[in-house]
Every structure is written in structure tokens, then in C-alpha cells.
Amino acid sequence: MKKVINIFLMMTLMVLSSCNKDVLDKNPLDIISDDVVWNDPILIDAYLTQCYSEIGFINDMAYGSGTTWFEAVTLTTVADECRDGWERAYAGKSIKLRADSKNFADWWGYPTIRKLNVFIEKLPDSPVEESFKTKRGAEARFLRAYAYFNMVKRYGGIPLITKAQSIDAPEEELFPKRDKEETIYDFIIFEVDAIANDLKDGQNDEGRPTKYAALALKSRVAMYAGSIAKYGEVQLDGVVGIPANKAQQYWQTSYDASNSIINSDVFSLYNEIPDDKAANFRNIFLDENNAEVIFSEIYTGQGGKAHSWDMLNGPYGYNSWACGGQSIPYLDMVEEFENIDGSAGIIDRLKIESGYLWTMEELFGNKDPRFHASILTQGSTWIGDTIQAYKGIIKEDGTITEDDYNELTGWGKSTQSWAGGSGPFMMLKYMDEAIAIVPNIGTSRTDWIVFRYAEILLNLAEAAFELGYTTEALDAINQIRDRAGIAQLTSIDLDKIRHERKIELAFEGNRYWDVRRWRTAEVDLSKSFSMLRFIIDYQTRKFKLEILPNWDGLPVPLFYPRHYYMPITLDRTNNNPNLIENPGY
């Protein structure tokens, strides 16, 4: 009997001791182990979601600065489109690019590239379904190509790293040299070709890239490479710049990619409201996933994924926290919009100087409907109200006051910003009137379009023209002008193509990169832009105009040739001597 008890005791002890072992060796509840992630499609998706969010399509500014708040609106303010209403650090444009500090649009996305490399390496061994692996793998390669595009358009050639480096990798691998600029462009084009058919063949895939998104990326990327080859200069043995004899090949690649999208007949220019061209154009950006959208970043609004476009860019006086009027289109930009008949939209300076009193109808009534769809100004309608953007009142005796006068306030409601920078023009593109009074930042729910069909037509026109197919270029531009509701062109040249691109894609984050790749930024961004002032005549309610020159202040910002490439910066050249700095820094 005693023996039995002893055995029983021993057994109990053994059980207890094995129990104890389990108690100490628990799986953590707040982190998920590596093995688990790659076995579960939901966790694989969560991993990729993080990578999508790090790309930050809407926010083509500094890497890691978040996708939702202020940065969402700033790229137009470093171009010749708008002034930053709050005059923050990067207002002043190019002067902030230097080798010993981080600039406003620094995007060194290697942490994201590493994550994607890990993903691309781990996924093939995962036990999940084969078709799921193929598709997600292709998405990851799309994102990686997009990330490299984000970098090559800033820095030129950079180290091309396509596998997750191990910490004990050989030194040549850990301390890479910069690859040539054309190597990076070729890599992106190669990747896009390799994955396009693994992505969904359809008009949209709910925020994931489709086959056509891949082609659209190819169309844009090859066009960038073509213009750099043609207009740029090869330096540092091709680390920046592309040999001129490659230009033709890249134009052709872009042209072919654009044609594949056009010939698929999946997309068309949005024309749901043909009798009101301005309303139609506005709706491209509000009617989500319409037939013009090739790829967009999905936003759901407060509580989900949100941005702040409405809060920051809405007309001042209608949002909470005294926000709005953040991006102020320059008068120069306003005048770029032609009249419906195709004549130039320049306001008669002599008439202004003569003190003439204008009605808004006389001033802007004949302008390109895209002007009324892209810009709000004095007299525009906004959530049932009329925008007041004048500064000053002409009294009956002819004197001008900026104080309140009878029932009129000295300054219009939308020019009273405490920020002091608000102007008479406000951005309207992407603005969602349905939100009405925007309660806070991070409440916008409008999808951000990364690629749309009109851009493909513009890419086609540019590549076709560079290849000498002028009729095709003219036809593509005229399709866009027809949809916009302005006069057709009868002849085409490069300036007209670039001008159309500036107007059609205004405020969409393209202009800054366009003037860089065309190498025209030295002229286009080395300027001081002007602004218009409306002074309301008390009796007639017409407006006297005044032109305010040098609205960015003096000295005039200068874009030097070295700024076509952003500096790698000292931190990075320091810890890897093989990374040479870009010329001029």
C-alpha cells in the first residue's frame, strides 16, 4: 500500500512539475509570433495593410509623417500652384533643400522596402491558398515598385535592395553603392510587367492595385524616365541622369502602357452630368470609383481611415477651429485657366489700373468650367451660401475702408483668417460639401485618386508628341478639352500639352514633380507669385481689383539646378561611405 501511495505521489509531482513549465512558458498576448503570421491569411493581410499605409499615397511629402493630417495638402504649396496659407517651414519652396538637415519631402523608405522584401520572401512558403499568395505577392511587389518610384523621383539612383538583408550579410551587401538612376526606373518597369497579370483584371479592386493600376504606374514612370533622359544631364556616372539615347525607348514604353489602358475599354472620361461641365468635373473626385478612376486610396472618414483635406482647404469661415484656406491658389495659377473659347485667361492689366469696377460674371464668367470646379472665389456658392472674399469697401465718397461699413464687414467672411495668409482664392477640388461644417482634422472621407484616366490621356499625349505622333497627341488633348467643355485645339505643341496637364491635374500632387522632370523648375519655381485683391464697391456691389505682387515675400525663392535631386543627407552618407551625395550639396 505504501508503495502505491509513493508512486501516486511521484506521479502527482511529475504532473505538477510539467504544469509549472507551461505556466512559465506562455505565448505573449500583445504580440504575435512570426510563425503564426505567415500561416494566417488575416494576419498576412494585416501585415500588408501596414505597408500600404506607410506608402501614404495622398501624402507625397516626408516619409513617416503620417497619412492623415496637415501633410495631405502641402505638395501643391511647394509647386507654382498655391501658397501655404499658414506659411509653414516649407513655404519658401526649394530653399529648404540642404545636405545637413532633413527636407520637407524627404522619403527614404527603406524600412517599408524591408517589410515588403520580408513579405515577398516569406509568402511562398506559407501554407495558405496558392491564388491568395500570388495576388498578395503581386500587390507587395507593386508597393515596392511604388516606393522605389517615390525615391528615384527625389534622389535619382539609390541602392536597389530586393531582399531583406541579414545582419551578418557581407559588407558589400550591407554597405551598398547607389545604383544608376536608369537601373531603378528599369527595375520598376520590369516589376510592373512581371506582376500585372497576377492582379485583378477589372476597373477597381477596393483600394488594391489592379492590372491597370500597374500599367498606369508604368505609364507614369516611363514618362518620367523619358523626360529625364531627354532634358536632364548625366552626372556621377549615371547615378543621376539617364543617357539621352534611352529617351526614345522610355517614351515608347510609356506610350504602349497608356495605349494598353485606353484600348482595354475599361475606363472612360467621367461625363455623368454633360449639361453642367463644372459640376461634372467636380464630381470626378467625389463620385468614388467612377469609370475614370484607375486606382485610389480608400478613405472612410472619422473613426476609420481619414484625411484632412476638407478641414484645411475648405473656405475659411465654414469650418470649426478657424481652419480653412490653407492652400491659396496664386493669381498666376488662376490666369492659367483659359476661357471657354480657348483664349488666354489673363485679366486686362490696363483695365485694372484704370480702376474699372467688375462684376464676377465679367471677370470669370467665361472661364474654363474646370476653373469653377477647382477653385472657389468671391461669389462662388458654398453649402448654400455665397463666398465673400473681398478685402475692403469703397464707400459712396470713393474712399476705401477696411473697417465694417453699414451691413458689410470690412473683410469678407472667407478672408478673415486669423492665420493672416488667407487669400481670395480657395481650393475646391476634392472638397466635399456634404460634410458641410467640418468638425475637426481627420474627418475627410473622400478617396484619394492615385491614377485616373485623364492622366493616362495626358501621359499618352506627352509620350506621343515626343515620339513624333502629333495627331495622336492632339487627339488625346482634345478628348480632355471636350470633356472639360472648352474649345478644341487645332494644333499641338509641347507647351500646350504641359499647360493642359497643369490645368487638368491641378492640385493633385503632380505639378511639383512635373516641373522637376521637365527641368523647367529653375524658371517655373524661381518666381515670386502674385495675388488678387477684391475691393467691393458699396453702391454697385461690383469689384475694384488690385494686384498684389511678390506675394511670397522677398527675396524671390530660387530653384537651383542642384535641386532637381534632393540631398541624400549627411546622416546617410556618413554611415555608409559608399553612398555618394548628389552634385551641388
Add this chain to the structure above:
Amino acid sequence: MDGLRSTGLPNPNLTWEKMSILNLGLDFSLYKSKLYGEFDGFYRKRDGIPATRATSLPSTFGANLPSENLNSTIDRGFEALIGTRGNKGNFLWDISGNVSWSRAKWDHFEEPDYSNDAEMERVYQISGQWTDRIMGYKTDGLYTSQEEIDAMTFDQDQQGNITIKPGDIKYIDHNKDGVLDWKDRVEIGNGSLPHWMFGLTTVFSYKNFDLSLLFQGAAGNHVSVQLPWCEQLFTGRWTEENNDPNAIFPRSGSIAQGGGFSDFYLKEAGYFRLKTLNLGYNLPKNLLNFAKIGNLRISFSATNLFTFDRLKEFGLDPEAPGTEGQYYSNNAFFYPQQRTYTFGLTLTL
């Protein structure tokens, strides 16, 4: 919208820092305490301070490395005190002075290898340098005229000097290469902790009089003057009317150039001050006995009677605490030191 993120690579070998101290001390008292003193020197090595190797791996690696026991510092310093006390007839004295010095050097700091670029090594290398070294640009007052700016021999703003106006800081192109950039940075000072601290305590008495004085001071530290909106900034700044190359602040709206810190705002913060003074007189016993009172003492004491320092024009006190950092301090919000005078009458019945 966040997804799943890696927490980075782990390091199971992370351990405590190790510290070894070498200490040498001496206490003495000679000639019946006529001469006494203490001396204490130390040398302390801290090893295995956690740091990540991230700085020595290229930015293209793309992941954060775990903390490892990599860095080390060496502190060294001494304290000394010497004093004398005694009497000659009715005259009694006790005078003692103390002085201490200490400073730390990075023995190893995890950082990129700068050995193939002497300039980088000079400006950026931290290993082997004092821990509180501050690198920055040298300056030479302010520009006072456009002619002076037009005549500049180097590019201060990397834009052909078009943004420079009178009232801006005049930087020095230290290496004379025609452009102001990081290569022009030199050692301009130290952090805010004094290397030297000293004090002097004196107590004298003669018959019924007694006097004690406490002096204190510090040296070898700098303060970065960053004032909030205040009178000194308003009256001391450069304006067209106050076209003074040595105005204590540049024109309003002036932008710091060169992407870095300069000695324009970095001021020596050493000082010497009479911290307290006490003077007393005890009424003679015979007088007290006559009046039938136990004791009557008349005294005067004062604090912060005078200070020698270089921060007066900024309205700053050298003893105010600062925020320790590479570039330190805004000590203008510190409750000010006060000068007090106290007259006393102590009566014991």
C-alpha cells in the same frame, strides 16, 4: 490605419552596465588644526551603456537593431578642501576653501566610422570627446549695412546671400572655402554643467564681534540664451535705429543659417558670488548683568550681495537650473534669485 508591425530584432544578451571606480583620498589636520584639508580624486569607467548599432549600419538596412551593451564613458575629477583655523588673542578665524573639478569623456560611442574623412571625424565623431562638447559655427556680431553684405567673400545662405539683411548674424567661414556649411563647425563651448565649482567659507570673530562670509562660484560651462518675449529681447535686439553690430539679438525675423547652432547665443555661464554675509555683535556680559538680561545680540545678514557673471544683460541668473541636453537651456522661467537684507535683534531673558 495601422496594420501589423514587427517589434524588431531581439537581443537576449542585454545586461547591466558595469562600473569600475578608482578613488584616492587624503584627510589631514596639522599643527593642532591650524592647517587642515581633504583631497579626493576619482576615475570612473562606465561600461556597457545600452545603445543600438543602428548608427553604424546603413540606413538602407531598413530595420531597427536591438539595444546592446556598447557605449562607455570615463568620468574623472577631484575635490580638494584646505582650511585654517586658530586664534591670536581675541581674534578667532576659520577659513576654508574648496574646489572641485570633474568631466566625462566618451570612451566609446557607437557611431559610423569616420576614419576616411578627416572633416567628418573632426565635426561629428563623439568617441574620445568630452561628453558635453558643443560644435557649432563661430560668429562675429551682426551685419550693419547692405554694403557689408555685398562685400561678403563667402556664401552664407547657400543662395548667394540674397536672403541676408542688415541685422542678421555674421557667421565665420572657418575653413575659407567660400560657403557656410557643416565643415565650418568648430568646438564653441561646453554643456551647462560646470566643470569647476568652488566655495570659500570664512568665519572671524573678535571679542564680541563675529563675521562670516560664504562665497561660491562655478566655471567651465555655457548657457544657450533663448529668451521668451521679454524686455531684454525687445530693447536689446538689432533694429535700424539700434544699428549695433554687438546687439545681443539679431533683427526680428532673422533666420539661423547653416542648419546649425552658433556661438552667437552660447554664453559663458561661469560666476562668482557672495552668497551670504552675517555680521553680529553680542553685548558685553557686564552690561547685560547690569540690565539683568541673559543675552542680547544685534545682527545683520544679507544674501546674494554681489555676483560677477556675464549673463546680466540677458536678465539670466547663472545658478538657474537648465534643461540638460546637447544644446541646453532656457532658464528665463526660473524663479529669480533674491537679494535679502536682514537685521536682527536677539534677546534672551
